[in-house]
Amino acid sequence: MTATGNFFERELNPEQLAAATAPDGPMLALAAAGTGKTRTIVYRVAYLVERGIDPGRILLLTFTNKAAHEMLARATDLVGTGIGDLWGGTFHHMANRMLRRYAPAVGYRNDYTILDRDDSLSLIRKALRACGIDRRDFLKPEALAGLFGGAANRDMRLRDLIEDRLTGTLIDPADVVKVHRKYKELKLEAGAMDFDDLLVFGLELFRQKPDILQRYQERFLHVLVDEYQDTNPIQSEWVDLVAARHRNLMAVGDDFQSIYGWRGADYRNILTFPERYPDARIVKLETNYRSTPDILKVANRCIAGNPRQFQKTIRPTREPGRKPDLCRPPDGDTQAQYVIDKIDGLRRAGHCLKEIAVLYRAHYHALELQLALTRASIPFVLTSGIRFFEQAHIKDVCSLLRVLHNPIDGMAFARLLCLLPRVGERTAETIWKKLGYSFDAWQAEQKERLRSLLPAAARPFWKVIEPLLDRCHRDQLIVAANELLQQFLKVFYHDYLVQNFENPERRMEDIEGLREFIARFDSMEEFLSETALLSNLDRTAESDGAEQDAIRLSTVHQAKGLEWDHVFVIWLTDGMFPSSRGLSENEEEGEAEERRLFYVAVTRARSRLFLCAPQCRRTANRQTLWCTQSRFLDEIPADLLHKVSAGRPAFRWHR
DNA sequence: ATAGGCTCTGTTTTT
DNA sequence: CAGAGCCTAT
Numbered sequence: 030m031t032a033t034g035n036f037f038e039r040e041l042n043p044e045q046l047a048a049a050t051a052p053d054g055p056m057l058a059l060a061a062a063g064t065g066k067t068r069t070i071v072y073r074v075a076y077l078v079e080r081g082i083d084p085g086r087i088l089l090l091t092f093t094n095k096a097a098h099e100m101l102a103r104a105t106d107l108v109g110t111g112i113g114d115l116w117g118g119t120f121h122h123m124a125n126r127m128l129r130r131y132a133p134a135v136g137y138r139n140d141y142t143i144l145d146r147d148d149s150l151s152l153i154r155k156a157l158r159a160c161g162i163d164r165r166d167f168l169k170p171e172a173l174a175g176l177f178g179g180a181a182n183r184d185m186r187l188r189d190l191i192e193d194r195l196t197g198t199l200i201d202p203a204d205v206v207k208v209h210r211k212y213k214e215l216k217l218e219a220g221a222m223d224f225d226d227l228l229v230f231g232l233e234l235f236r237q238k239p240d241i242l243q244r245y246q247e248r249f250l251h252v253l254v255d256e257y258q259d260t261n262p263i264q265s266e267w268v269d270l271v272a273a274r275h276r277n278l279m280a281v282g283d284d285f286q287s288i289y290g291w292r293g294a295d296y297r298n299i300l301t302f303p304e305r306y307p308d309a310r311i312v313k314l315e316t317n318y319r320s321t322p323d324i325l326k327v328a329n330r331c332i333a334g335n336p337r338q339f340q341k342t343i344r345p346t347r348e349p350g351r352k353p354d355l356c357r358p359p360d361g362d363t364q365a366q367y368v369i370d371k372i373d374g375l376r377r378a379g380h381c382l383k384e385i386a387v388l389y390r391a392h393y394h395a396l397e398l399q400l401a402l403t404r405a406s407i408p409f410v411l412t413s414g415i416r417f418f419e420q421a422h423i424k425d426v427c428s429l430l431r432v433l434h435n436p437i438d439g440m441a442f443a444r445l446l447c448l449l450p451r452v453g454e455r456t457a458e459t460i461w462k463k464l465g466y467s468f469d470a471w472q473a474e475q476k477e478r479l480r481s482l483l484p485a486a487a488r489p490f491w492k493v494i495e496p497l498l499d500r501c502h503r504d505q506l507i508v509a510a511n512e513l514l515q516q517f518l519k520v521f522y523h524d525y526l527v528q529n530f531e532n533p534e535r536r537m538e539d540i541e542g543l544r545e546f547i548a549r550f551d552s553m554e555e556f557l558s559e560t561a562l563l564s565n566l567d568r569t570a571e572s573d574g575a576e577q578d579a580i581r582l583s584t585v586h587q588a589k590g591l592e593w594d595h596v597f598v599i600w601l602t603d604g605m606f607p608s609s610r611g612l613s614e615n616e617e618e619g620e621a622e623e624r625r626l627f628y629v630a631v632t633r634a635r636s637r638l639f640l641c642a643p644q645c646r647r648t649a650n651r652q653t654l655w656c657t658q659s660r661f662l663d664e665i666p667a668d669l670l671h672k673v674s675a676g677r678p679a680f681r682w683h684r
Numbered sequence: 685a686t687a688g689g690c691t692c693t694g695t696t697t698t699t
Numbered sequence: 700c701a702g703a704g705c706c707t708a709t
Contacts (some may be wrong), residue, residue: 093699121699146698169703224699291697391696396700416698451709453687484687486709562699586697608696626697 041065041072048279048312049073055272055306057257057299058281061343062328062632063319063592066281070255071100073279074115075107077251085114088249088271092256094118094563096590100255116249120264121224121562124231127245128222129558134238135230140435140554142221143561145419148440149223150174155458156211162204177209181225182293184232184262218466219439228263235270246274256590257282257302261293269305278306284338286629288586290622291611300339317343319592321350323669324631324638330665332628335621351671353631353638357658358675361600364643365401367675368597371639372407372580375595382408384594386581388630390606394599395582408579412587418560422526422536423543427560429517433498433506434553436469448525449487456484470498493520506553511544585630596634598627601642602656627661640670 037050045065048058049072060066070089078084091097097117105112116123125143132139144152153170168176176194180187187209191202216222222230235242252272254260257280260268272278280302287296303309317325322345329343358364372385389395395411402409417423425448431441443457452460460482461468469475476495483491497516501509518540526533550556581593600606607623631638642658 119699227699288697289699292699393695393700451687455686484709584697610696 037072037076041069042316044312044314044316045069045072048281048314049076051279051310051312053275053277055276055309056279056312057302057306057309058279058312058314059299059339059341060281060283060314061317061341062283062286062629063317064314064343065316065318066255066283066314067096067100067103067590069314070253070279070281071103071107073253074100074104074112078104078108078110078112082250083114084112085116086248086250087112087115088123088252089115089117090120090123090252090254090268091118092259092590094122096255119562120231120260120267121227124227124267125558125562127234127241128227128230129554131234131238131241132230134241135233136217137222137230138220140220142219142431142435142438142440143227143558144216144221144223144440145561146174146224147419147424148221151454152215152219152221152440153177153208153212156208156215159211159215160204160207162208168200168205173205173208173212176205177212178225179293181229182261182263183295184266220435220437221440228261228267232263232267232270235267242270243274245271250275251277251279253279253281255281256286258284258287258296258299259289259294260298261289262295262298263293265295265298276306283341285332285335285341285625286589288589288622288626288629290618300337313341315342315344317345318347319635320632321345321347321636323350323352324634324636327353327638327665327669328628328631330669331631331661332624334664335624350636353634353640353670354673355640355662355670356642356673356675358641358643360643360645360647361397362401363675364599364641365398367641368398368599368639369401369405369407371597375637380594382578382580385597386583386588386591386593386595386633387597387599388583388585388588388633389599390585390608390626392584394605398599399582402580408577409582410577410579412581412583416563417539418563420536420539422530423539425525426514426517426522426540426543427557429513430506430510430553431557432468433470433503434557436467439466442468446483446487448522449483449490451484451486471503490521507547507550507556510547510553510556514540514544514547585626588633589629592633592635594635595637595639596630597639597641598630599641601627601640601659601662602646603659604656605646606659607661624661627659641675 037046041049045068048056048069058069060069074087074089077087089097089100091100097119101112101115101117116126128135128137129139132141150170153173157167157170176187176191180190183190187206188202191205195202195205216226249271252268254268259282268278280299282299284296284299287294290296303311320328325343325345356367358367368387372382375385376382387395387398399409399411425444428441428444431438432445435441439461442461443454446452446457446460447454460479463482464475464478468479480488480491480495494517497513497520500513518537523533523537526536530536547556550559606627607620611623612619640662642662643656645653645655647653
């Protein structure tokens, strides 16, 4: 162990040092953008371990798994010894970890499955059918999922939430509640939890079982929470409970960067922290190492319009640079051309593409830019909207594993059967029912039953799949998975891909990748819950590890916590950013959150910032809409920006 | 009755 | 570019 007190003083500024080496007790670290927040947490962990705290008694909650891994890796470097016992990850992960052990305490089996978005939508669809209200004038499954999740994450009763949300519609709240009840029933029946359930039951476990709570309270001497401004009421109560015994809770965050209100996050959690912990030490990290003063001036002005926030001033340390550019190209194509021209310029000046990002409010805002970049042969990577494990072919293949792993996983069973001709949702459901809501591939008579229930057209296909099923013991699945999948591809799924998709070979490659990935797990259960909880942010670091030189295209949400030398923000027009949808629900709070989102976008930039607001946009049905520039741009004094023109629109025929 | 192909429409953000 | 809705073949 090499580090000493001096070491920390050398490595950290006084603010960071105060946070990292604070004595026991609650602490709130308000870390403005670019002030070394991650560094401070890493050093705090290192400091605790150096002081002799067993890493197994530290709990570190982060927003993504990637963030947790990064921090743990850096802390390990500092300390020089393994700190692998430390519990680190997202709230969902930690809740899952506890529920795997204690699920029966909340009425579930330990081998529950985790529903991803698609799964839960189809279960909601099923609930609608079961309630006999799958009419088109009723709420769609997505809307219902939004309401259910909204209530769960705010720790509210659904009835109370929908009273507000459904006023002025013809939807009967009683029907919504009915579907919700059925949905919960179906989940329980299938032994499945959705994402929200992990949090809800995680908290339920603590509320209902004092002995279990006490065990964890004793265990965790220190609790650290990153991105505290984005915790929702369930998460903050959960944290309060788990930290209640030792009261060594360190909350780190920035209320300016609270951008998950739509998911139930409540920035008031961070605002009221000092009231809930009157003895809390409050540390402010205000020295910014990331951005030039010119960028910070713009950032400060754009957040100034928001009410109710902690007062923070950002002190720049970098030398003056150039004012951010503001550009109003005639249309989206010209905007794309402008971005490409600028990228060419940066490239010629010797900058890496890796150090350039284009940020936007919603995925579809980047469509035309993707086309233009492809035409211009500029490589780009996308933090796409669809996650690896949510792609159809990956889910298909996983459903085979799920069926074998868990005999009551009806969703996986249905998915697998639907691959066969003449089997759809309905047929799969009927068969499932007739099998008695479970399917055990190791029972000969169940297999025989299934064979007889399949429609004639499906039988020849099933005939080649069935022999693969019971080749290994259920406990050995993880070892056999590789071989099993290979056979499955060979006898069935490869042909299926060729017949149903345009790019079967790419999808085959994905599945090859999946087979390698499985090899890293010790149990099927671990593999299945990890993959359900893996976000695409977590993945990018690992699988794009080749670190190709490419520009990054990302939503502002997914850019949180990241930084680049050169940042473009596109489609800064009213209605797109701020998004009109974001404003619709609750005018004032909606606008405040959109403004924080803009603040996050601006503060991602180290040296150069390019803001773009096209003057018009063409809609899908060839109409041209005039766009006014974002209200957030109006709030920035003109002398802080450098206005540039972006050439003429591409020539176009009109008829 | 249900599967599956075909057409049309209209887009937030994600663990 | 996907998801809902409509239509026809099984």
